[in-house]
Amino acid sequence: xxxxxxxxxxxxxxxxxxxxxxxxKADSVKGFLVANREIGKWLLAFTFxxxxxxxxxxxxxxxxxxxxxxxxxxxxALNVVLGALATFIFLGRRVNRLSIELDALTVPELFGRLYxxxxxxxxxxxxxxxxxxxxxxxxxxSASAMLASVLHLNIALVAAVVAGVMAVYVAMGGMYSVVWxxxxxxxxxxxxxxxxxxxxxxxxxxxxxxxxxKPALPxxxxxxxxILDLALLTSVAVWGLPQLINRFYTASSPSVIKRxxxxxxxxxxxxxxxxxxSGLAAxxxxxxxxxxxxxxxxxxxxxxxxxxxxxxxxxxAVLAAAMSTADSIALTVGSSIVYDVAGRRDTRLLRLASxxxxxxxxxIAVLTLxxxxxxxxxxxxxxRTGWTFTAGAFLVPVAATVLGYRSRxxxxxxxxxxxxxxxxxxxxxxLHLALPLMNLSFTVTVAASLAAYAxxxxxxx
Amino acid sequence: MLPLSxxxxxxxxxxxxxxxxxxxxxxxxxxPASLVEGVGD
Numbered sequence: 187x188x189x190x191x192x193x194x195x196x197x198x199x200x201x202x203x204x205x206x207x208x209x210x211k212a213d214s215v216k217g218f219l220v221a222n223r224e225i226g227k228w229l230l231a232f233t234f235x236x237x238x239x240x241x242x243x244x245x246x247x248x249x250x251x252x253x254x255x256x257x258x259x260x261x262x263a264l265n266v267v268l269g270a271l272a273t274f275i276f277l278g279r280r281v282n283r284l285s286i287e288l289d290a291l292t293v294p295e296l297f298g299r300l301y302x303x304x305x306x307x308x309x310x311x312x313x314x315x316x317x318x319x320x321x322x323x324x325x326x327x328s329a330s331a332m333l334a335s336v337l338h339l340n341i342a343l344v345a346a347v348v349a350g351v352m353a354v355y356v357a358m359g360g361m362y363s364v365v366w367x368x369x370x371x372x373x374x375x376x377x378x379x380x381x382x383x384x385x386x387x388x389x390x391x392x393x394x395x396x397x398x399x400k401p402a403l404p405x406x407x408x409x410x411x412x413i414l415d416l417a418l419l420t421s422v423a424v425w426g427l428p429q430l431i432n433r434f435y436t437a438s439s440p441s442v443i444k445r446x447x448x449x450x451x452x453x454x455x456x457x458x459x460x461x462x463x464s465g466l467a468a469x470x471x472x473x474x475x476x477x478x479x480x481x482x483x484x485x486x487x488x489x490x491x492x493x494x495x496x497x498x499x500x501x502x503a504v505l506a507a508a509m510s511t512a513d514s515i516a517l518t519v520g521s522s523i524v525y526d527v528a529g530r531r532d533t534r535l536l537r538l539a540s541x542x543x544x545x546x547x548x549x550i551a552v553l554t555l556x557x558x559x560x561x562x563x564x565x566x567x568x569x570r571t572g573w574t575f576t577a578g579a580f581l582v583p584v585a586a587t588v589l590g591y592r593s594r595x596x597x598x599x600x601x602x603x604x605x606x607x608x609x610x611x612x613x614x615x616x617l618h619l620a621l622p623l624m625n626l627s628f629t630v631t632v633a634a635s636l637a638a639y640a641x642x643x644x645x646x647x
Numbered sequence: 648m649l650p651l652s653x654x655x656x657x658x659x660x661x662x663x664x665x666x667x668x669x670x671x672x673x674x675x676x677x678x679p680a681s682l683v684e685g686v687g688d
């Protein structure tokens with residue numbers, strides 16, 4: 187296990203070093219929040235992809251493929267087409283231009299300036315802070331649990347170290363260190379997934395063998411509506427997540443976004459398809475009875491193909507995937523609280539808030555892991571709402587505003603309806619209550635938000 | 648049932664479109680001179 191500890195320690199040290207390198211460049215508010223808009227195409231593509239895909243795509247995505255077979259491939263297909271390609275082509279350049287024209291440094295500020303409403307900026311900032319803190323807690327929780335089990339360490343200690351490292355480098359270098367560490371993390375996670383796929387394919391005898399993989403669930407029990415909802419949830423939600431949309435603020439011009447499109451799409455293809463195809467390979471190689479919990483499909487496959495040392499090193503790739511998502515969230519939550527809600531343009535306060543938001547997410551994660559199992563699963567179900575709550579609040583307003591359908595009343599109405607619908611489904615899942623169309627909860631959330639936007643927009647005309 | 652070849656084909660086609668779009672020359676910033684217009688209320 188010395189190899190694992192050395193690899194992970196070196197990786198955490200490199201992340202801290204990147205924070206220190208960029209500290210002076212992040213001393214201004216613009217430097218801290220949007221890296222002075224000087225990020226190039228490679229860094230932009232990698233920071234977008236690494237923030238988009240957390241460890242969930244590797245472990246949970248693989249488990250879905252293991253359970254549902256090739257039907258689950260709708261999810262990576264939409265991730266690549268809608269989550270990466272369409273986001274760059276239809277939203278990226280426009281968001282970049284708007285943020286430069288309005289001199290907006292955050293997504294809530296873009297709304298505030300465009301609609302001349304400080305209150306709207308505060309409200310959007312508050313919703314981002316709440317939703318993303320919950321989301322960060324789930325990311326830190328799952329990464330700490332996995333790392334603690336590999337290293338045989340206490341979960342609270344692991345969460346404190348991992349979150350502490352992220353808190354320090356985000357507080358030092360702001361967007362600069364987030365972008366550079368994301369790129370390092372993106373390279374590690376894409377290489378890890380690619381290696382896993384190559385080893386899996388050589389073990390099963392090529393792609394043709396994957397088509398014959400028997401999923402763990404018989405075809406009659408596969409819920410295709412749920413797969414569709416998850417495909418949309420993991421693809422379309424990208425259009426409304428502030429920690430992803432604000433990546434487009436960091437480029438100097440729309441042409442940088444255009445040139446980054448191919449790289450970002452290829453990155454999404456490697457990571458998302460790689461994870462799902464590895465899950466299919468696991469279904470081919472490991473009989474369902476031997477794994478039990480589908481979430482153990484990818485870890486079992488990794489152990490089988492790479493051996494104990496290789497599996498431990500692969501953990502670094504999964505950790506990188508989790509950290510690249512969590513650090514971006516800490517920066518967005520910090521800026522939402524200080525810059526958007528409190529209206530303070532003070533780099534020291536931004537540093538403090540980003541540091542504190544990361545530690546708060548870790549504390550929530552540790553508290554959840556310490557709860558009795560039944561309570562923890564209910565609380566985790568509510569926390570998972572963080573992603574859908576934030577996407578429900580931002581998706582339709584961002585897309586409609588950027589595409590030119592602008593109305594302050596419609597933004598407020600659709601944001602409230604989207605966030606509340608997502609929250610209602612999250613609470614219902616936590617309490618095991620049945621709401622209509624439960625397996626299409628994200629699709630319903632977006633449809634309700636869109637209907638509210640359309641109705642208010644028409645009324646305002 | 649979604650065939651593996653179709654699912655892979657969709658992803659690969661998206662990658663090709665993305666790379667072609669990145670490399671395409673021509674007007675890079677279409678649309679009006681300013682995007683800050685058209686607030687409904």
